[in-house]
Amino acid sequence: MERCIICGGSEFKKIYSDTLKVCTGCGFATANMEIDPELLLKTYSVQYFMGEEYLNYLQDEEILQLNFQKRIRTIQKKIANSLPLAHVLEIGCAYGFFGELVRKNWPAATYKGIDVVPEAVQYGREILKLDLEAGNYLDMKSPAQPYTDVFLWDVIEHLQFPEKFLARISQETAGGGRIYITTGDFSSLLSRWQGQRWRMIHPPSHIHYFSRANLIRLLSTHGFRTVSARYIPVYRSLRQIYYSLFLLNKTAGTRKLFSLIPSRWSIPINTFDIFMLIATKDKGTLP
Numbered sequence: 001m002e003r004c005i006i007c008g009g010s011e012f013k014k015i016y017s018d019t020l021k022v023c024t025g026c027g028f029a030t031a032n033m034e035i036d037p038e039l040l041l042k043t044y045s046v047q048y049f050m051g052e053e054y055l056n057y058l059q060d061e062e063i064l065q066l067n068f069q070k071r072i073r074t075i076q077k078k079i080a081n082s083l084p085l086a087h088v089l090e091i092g093c094a095y096g097f098f099g100e101l102v103r104k105n106w107p108a109a110t111y112k113g114i115d116v117v118p119e120a121v122q123y124g125r126e127i128l129k130l131d132l133e134a135g136n137y138l139d140m141k142s143p144a145q146p147y148t149d150v151f152l153w154d155v156i157e158h159l160q161f162p163e164k165f166l167a168r169i170s171q172e173t174a175g176g177g178r179i180y181i182t183t184g185d186f187s188s189l190l191s192r193w194q195g196q197r198w199r200m201i202h203p204p205s206h207i208h209y210f211s212r213a214n215l216i217r218l219l220s221t222h223g224f225r226t227v228s229a230r231y232i233p234v235y236r237s238l239r240q241i242y243y244s245l246f247l248l249n250k251t252a253g254t255r256k257l258f259s260l261i262p263s264r265w266s267i268p269i270n271t272f273d274i275f276m277l278i279a280t281k282d283k284g285t286l287p
Contacts, residue, residue, distance in 0.1 A: 001030055005163040006214045016196035020209065028214045029186055031203035035160050043204055044158075046119040049094065053205060055237075058123075061097055063266045066235050068098045068153075071276065072105050075180070078228065078278060083176040085109055086148045091137050091165070092155035096124025099132070114140060138164060146174035152181045156215075157206045163218065170222040175283035179224055180276070182232070187211035188273035200273070212275055224279035233270035 001021075003010050009025035014032055022029045049057035057064070079085060085106050093099055093113030102111045113132040115121050121134040133140065138161070150169050156162050169179060184200040185191065186209035191198045200206055210218075216226045 004028055006218050016201065019196065019201065019203065026214050026217070027187060027211055029209035031207045033203055035204060035207060037160075039204055040116070040160065044116045046117055048117065048205075049120060057095060057120075060237055061095075063235050063237050064097050065101060066266070068101050070235075071153075071180075071232075072101060074276075075278070076105070079178065082280075083148055083174065083178075087143070087145060087174075088112065088149050088151070089143075089147045089169075089172075090114070090151040090153070092152060092158070093121075093124065093130075093132055095120045096128045096130045096132055098151065098153060099124065099130045100128050103130070112143070138168060143172055146177065147172055148174055148177045150177070150179045152179070154182050156181055156210070157183050157200070157208050160207060162208060163222075166219065166222045166224075170224065170281065173281045175281055177281045179219070179279050179281070181215070181279075182274060182276045183210055183215070185210070185212055185231075185273050185275050187213070190271050190273040198273075212277070215277060216279075219277075219279045223282045225282060226277060226279040228278040229275055231270060231272045232274060232276045233268040234274060235266045235268050237266045 004012075004023040004026060006028045007023065007026040009023050011024040012021040013024055014021050015029075018032050020029045021032045048054070054060065075085075086109050088099075088102055088106075088109055088111045090098055090102075090111070090113040093115045094117070096113055099111050099113045102109060111131060113121075113124065113130060114135060114137050115132065116134065116136065118134040121132045124130045124132040147169075150173060152165075156165075159165055166179075173179065184198075184206075186200075191200070200209070212229045216229060219226060
């Protein structure tokens, strides 16, 4: 990246042992490394969901859907008097757990999901009977009619070209339609306090690091007006928390203690460094 995707600046400073480089103009940060499609394909294999990033994504279905359902309740309140949710796209749908809830909460809506992990897509198609596609959204066929709602749950930080994704989403979203994003806040108190130890910093999985302010700015350049951007609590299984803190790429924890934690135990955590953003498409823009 020679120019910042937020402000267009060309001045960056390297931080955290040169792991990241930060735009001196707006504070947007990106991984200080070459990213190519081959590296991303290697990063996002089925093992991403089964031990590399998540302990076991399938076993956490109940907890993941608890988080999704709470977000849906918020969404239902936000859109009560606006354009009805009718044509849904989810980028980074994984196994389809959110799509299953879309079908239950909005049975008349159409839903399309896309993900780069074929095994996850196969599960969603065969087990959950959802309309899922394996591949890159930028290569996907354009929809027959504009989307009313596009979801990127914990996805935008993984994208090699988030600005290209937002440009295409804007083109394919109806005026008055919405985009929903969750991601880490690089400007949060916890991120600044922990520095290089912040749990969100692990390229090449996480490539880009946004603040609420610069993500709002980026969305506005693509015709989206932010209506809500707030920190949210996230339910996590105690096994996943222990795994992430002590076992994933670390040696501080023990497998014996990990094995004693019941898989269904979970707690809500709000560390005020993960935010959920909702933005609406300007009705004066096309389509």
